[in-house]
Amino acid sequence: MPSARNLTPKYNQGDELSPWRESLNRIIFGYQTRLGRAFDLVLIISILLSVIAIMLDSVEAIRLEYGSLLYAIEWGFTILFTIEYLLRLICVRKPWLYARSFYGVVDLMSVIPTYLTLIIPGAKYMLVIRILRVLRLFRILKLAEYIGEAHVLITALTKSRQKILVFLYTVLTLVVVFGSLLYVVEGDESGFTSIPKSVYWAIVTLTTVGYGDIAPVTPLGQFIAASIMIMGYGIIAVPTGIYSAELVKAYTDNKNPESCTACGEAGHDFDAVYCKMCGHKLSD
Amino acid sequence: MPSARNLTPKYNQGDELSPWRESLNRIIFGYQTRLGRAFDLVLIISILLSVIAIMLDSVEAIRLEYGSLLYAIEWGFTILFTIEYLLRLICVRKPWLYARSFYGVVDLMSVIPTYLTLIIPGAKYMLVIRILRVLRLFRILKLAEYIGEAHVLITALTKSRQKILVFLYTVLTLVVVFGSLLYVVEGDESGFTSIPKSVYWAIVTLTTVGYGDIAPVTPLGQFIAASIMIMGYGIIAVPTGIYSAELVKAYTDNKNPESCTACGEAGHDFDAVYCKMCGHKLSD
């Protein structure tokens, strides 16, 4: 689990700032002080409210009635978030590093679409990307714990990356081959009008989603489709197996790699103070 | 596995009651005596019959024919369950604690809707909540065993709670972002009439349910949809992996149950010779 120190992002590590920027930094980026946590809480509620406003704005009946109100809300939040973004740039220790960080990019992309709507009208719905900012929520909750949990999940994913790539390539090959096969077998009437569409159908089927907008009608087509389904039903075991095995390993692998200086015995628990074999005190 | 003693709920622990209340308590809350088990059995059969009656009442053809009979049955069971609820309140050791407990609330909610139908007609179908009362069934069956099994499952769920929250948050972020994306890409014709509806579609797709009432028709929409499907197909590995690993750990967590005679520390490896905490030799 990562320690408290390395939870501070790189762009906020470094020398002391001037007093007022230091205070601002503690409020905006910090979560140790009461004011810092309050700021984060207000921010997250604002983000959620703004995302809900965007969603409601997309419902025609609501837009017709409350369109101008939602328009005002959207601009209000955008201006607020713009000010916040500028303040972040001012008080952070390494502004350029922050601007290129994941959060920096998300923060910027959370305000740009509204300004873009002055040129491109549809762009505003992309504001829902703001929801990514809510990731900051984990900072208010018992932070280290959640980041630690996410860390375990991501480490397991990273370790099984290559296996998952091999798996994904197999899946893609299967859907291309089977999709083309059904394009040849089934006629246009059942919806298999082109290979790309048939490949789309094969993905819908293999992943067991099964919309039913395209479905084979000939006996041979249904036979091949049944094979893909059973295949898909079976190979879902592969990513699950990979990931389970990786997590099981991560869970059961919690032995200290260092060995006893007296008898050389290794494989002690992390909380062990004395060697379980010879009783000698373990070095810290 | 929990011992017999702590299976007695808190609201029924305490001093001896007056004789007749004590006998009533043993019949209604107990399952050690023959009469107590018989009471539970009759109760569960009554509950199941009443739930079936409510279900049948919702089928129009049956309601038209047997409506008045079902009406009588419903009131009959409701009055019976009301009397039973009052008796429980009278004979339990801590009535107020019982009334606020899970079973107390369920017992009350199992009778209220019928009385509410005098005011709100549709309320009666909420009586199916009575089915929760059947949880008491596990008391008649080999009790401790089943509670023990449920306990293992729930402990594993509790331990993986934080990981599952991280996972759920990721899933929600994905469906909001992808749902909005498809709202922008697809027009109104294919059913993506608003962002909330598109998010609903994204959930239907990511969870591989796939009704097909809303489905993308443009090539770009189908391409993005295919990505969500493969994602959904892959990330189902995450909760399964978390839960499997947690259960495997619970199963294989075979630490020596005996603790050190010197410092009381438990959880030693089976092959440990010395206490890992104080260095004292462990008794064999």
Place this chain on the structure above:
Amino acid sequence: MPSARNLTPKYNQGDELSPWRESLNRIIFGYQTRLGRAFDLVLIISILLSVIAIMLDSVEAIRLEYGSLLYAIEWGFTILFTIEYLLRLICVRKPWLYARSFYGVVDLMSVIPTYLTLIIPGAKYMLVIRILRVLRLFRILKLAEYIGEAHVLITALTKSRQKILVFLYTVLTLVVVFGSLLYVVEGDESGFTSIPKSVYWAIVTLTTVGYGDIAPVTPLGQFIAASIMIMGYGIIAVPTGIYSAELVKAYTDNKNPESCTACGEAGHDFDAVYCKMCGHKLSD
């Protein structure tokens, strides 16, 4: 893994029979001799052919053309299987025990429907139950191995039986409660015409099958449906986790339970000859 001896079913264990019955027994029930394996092979091919004939007979276009031929085939196979069943009864060691065994019942049910069609016409399609007889196939293949594999799978299922019952009960409670909820929320127009039908819909949704013949149309209904989907997507982890953990335990649990007579060390591999801790020879 079960030894060769206990693979002989109970109804065929016992004293020597008269020579001709003993030979017949060896051909019909045995698989050690060449003739016995040939008999099994011919039987399985006959069964598969008869099942295919029944299936084809259900396709109207084929029935109209080849109806009388398929009728003849059906009666031919039925008479053959009836003779075989009678021969089994004659040459088996304990006929009554065989008649009540799983295979005995399946063998009888594989011929009865044809005779029933003289009275009830539709009964013949139930002849597909013959497919269960193909389980005998595993006897011709490397028998013990396959039965051993099935044994591991079934043992793991049996061990997790109670957990799976707890899980199934939870699923049933969920679908009853959520089905009724959607019956109240959605009107008749969207297909939720009665609680039993709504419960059926809830099962279709929770198991991620998702036909789409019944689907919520109101925003509230879709919101509740989305909750069920995410729930269903998550709780599929439960049976998978239970079963995985049980199998992992079965796989990794292959240590010899007996300990060294010299130093008492336990946990030796099954193939260990000397104690890994003190070098003393292990008793066999």
Place this chain on the structure above:
Amino acid sequence: MPSARNLTPKYNQGDELSPWRESLNRIIFGYQTRLGRAFDLVLIISILLSVIAIMLDSVEAIRLEYGSLLYAIEWGFTILFTIEYLLRLICVRKPWLYARSFYGVVDLMSVIPTYLTLIIPGAKYMLVIRILRVLRLFRILKLAEYIGEAHVLITALTKSRQKILVFLYTVLTLVVVFGSLLYVVEGDESGFTSIPKSVYWAIVTLTTVGYGDIAPVTPLGQFIAASIMIMGYGIIAVPTGIYSAELVKAYTDNKNPESCTACGEAGHDFDAVYCKMCGHKLSD
């Protein structure tokens, strides 16, 4: 993980060839030299482009506009791949062994369909089989690593082969029996027009694909369907459990790789002091 040596396929092992064939071999089959990697990269890009061209050709709107261009592209790539195939035959060490190997067959089948279109028009879409050639991609990437990963996955699949066969047989028996049952229960109106079609429906349902093109409408049919769904939801745990357990075993099979100096026995536990086979003290 396989060593570098046994990554060279058998058909390319053997004596030195004449200089120019040796150079050609190194470029076409090798990936150690820069030219060899460049050749593989160009080849894979060509394959992907040709597959995309075939896919686009199947879209009617595109075929009408760019039909002749795509026709030229197709023949161009086919002639290129034919030349490449012939060069492979010339410079490989054992041409006949290569021609019968997996890659040899795929390479041949990647060009034949185009020539076949001179006789059978529809054949060309089978050219997508070319996508299998992209498997060579793993040679350019960190080869041994990916092959090692695939190796682990395939070994686990091979080891669980018998269990998966037992599982598949169970699934097939279930869909035949339940499919026939629904054919008898449901009439023709709901789409259950024949047993093969009903079996197809049962597969669609059991694998949780659920197109909805065929769906039961009678209460009894829906009740049986619900049972199949819950069954399908539960038994997906079986292949996942098998595969997870096999992978967990492969991961945690952490036996000491060093063998006994006296008898050569390997596979000792890490904490073993004496050889479990001959009782000789193990070197530390």
